Amino acid sequence: DAGITQSPRHKVTETGTPVTLRCHQTENHRYMYWYRQDPGHGLRLIHYSYGVKDTDKGEVSDGYSVSRSKTEDFLLTLESATSSQTSVYFCAISESRGHSYEQYFGPGTRLTVT
Amino acid sequence: LAKTTQPISMDSYEGQEVNITCSHNNIATNDYITWYQQFPSQGPRFIIQGYKTKVTNEVASLFIPADRKSSTLSLPRVSLSDTAVYYCLVVPSGNTGKLIFGQGTTLQVKP
Numbered sequence: 001d002a003g004i005t006q007s008p009r010h011k012v013t014e015t016g017t018p019v020t021l022r023c024h025q026t027e028n029h030r031y032m033y034w035y036r037q038d039p040g041h042g043l044r045l046i047h048y049s050y051g052v053k054d055t056d057k058g059e060v061s062d063g064y065s066v067s068r069s070k071t072e073d074f075l076l077t078l079e080s081a082t083s084s085q086t087s088v089y090f091c092a093i094s095e096s097r098g099h100s101y102e103q104y105f106g107p108g109t110r111l112t113v114t
Numbered sequence: 115l116a117k118t119t120q121p122i123s124m125d126s127y128e129g130q131e132v133n134i135t136c137s138h139n140n141i142a143t144n145d146y147i148t149w150y151q152q153f154p155s156q157g158p159r160f161i162i163q164g165y166k167t168k169v170t171n172e173v174a175s176l177f178i179p180a181d182r183k184s185s186t187l188s189l190p191r192v193s194l195s196d197t198a199v200y201y202c203l204v205v206p207s208g209n210t211g212k213l214i215f216g217q218g219t220t221l222q223v224k225p
Contacts (some may be wrong), residue, residue, distance in 0.1 A: 033213075035215075040217070041217075042201070042215040042216055042217050043158065043201075043213075043214065043215040043217055044215070045212060045214070060211065062219070073142060074218075090157045090158075092157070099147060101148050101163060101205040101213070102148075102160040102163070103158075103160065103213060104160075105155055105156075105157025105158050105159070107156065107157065108155070108156070108157055
């Protein structure tokens with residue numbers, strides 16, 4: 001399995017508090033992604049990174065910010081958590097190799113905003 | 115990005131071959147077709163990818179007709195452990211990895 005860890009794995013927080021989720025990889029892959037998964041919506045891309053300090057928005061970026069200061073770490077921040085951000089968050093990594101579009105996913109973080 | 119359509123759910127029995135078809139009528143010339151599998155409480159896992167005709171690996175086969183407007187994921191002799199959600203994705207060549215996951219097909223394998 002690809003070396004991807006996410007922390008924390010579970011978190012309960014209150015509305016209005018800031019939350020930061022961490023994704024750490026040991027594969028030295030260039031691309032990193034944050035997705036959220038909700039019942040009935042499949043996975044939706046929040047933000048992604050194509051290099052250190054290079055990030056871009058995905059489908060559902062409102063209310064989220066990201067940072068990547070090192071190749072191995074990609075942080076997702078909810079500046080002021082809302083109940084609508086209760087979800088399971090997955091980090092993924094990939095490396096551009098010709099026409100290979102394989103992404104490796106982490107174990108997920110279950111976030112509950114009360 | 116080309117939109118994909120696949121059945122919401124399917125049932126099968128152990129030992130049977132399962133075929134999941136995905137429709138992607140608006141696929142572009144440079145798009146690739148990719149399938150992922152997701153078990154409960156886990157992240158998705160890449161299964162197979164193809165551009166045309168047939169691709170086979172140790173897990174599945176992928177059949178793509180000449181017009182490429184659909185594709186079929188074939189799982190030989192499924193077992194209970196193949197119960198999962200299967201996602202069909204269309205990925206543009208040169209894509210930076212922005213995958214668009216639909217609802218997927220929930221496959222339930224029964225004993």
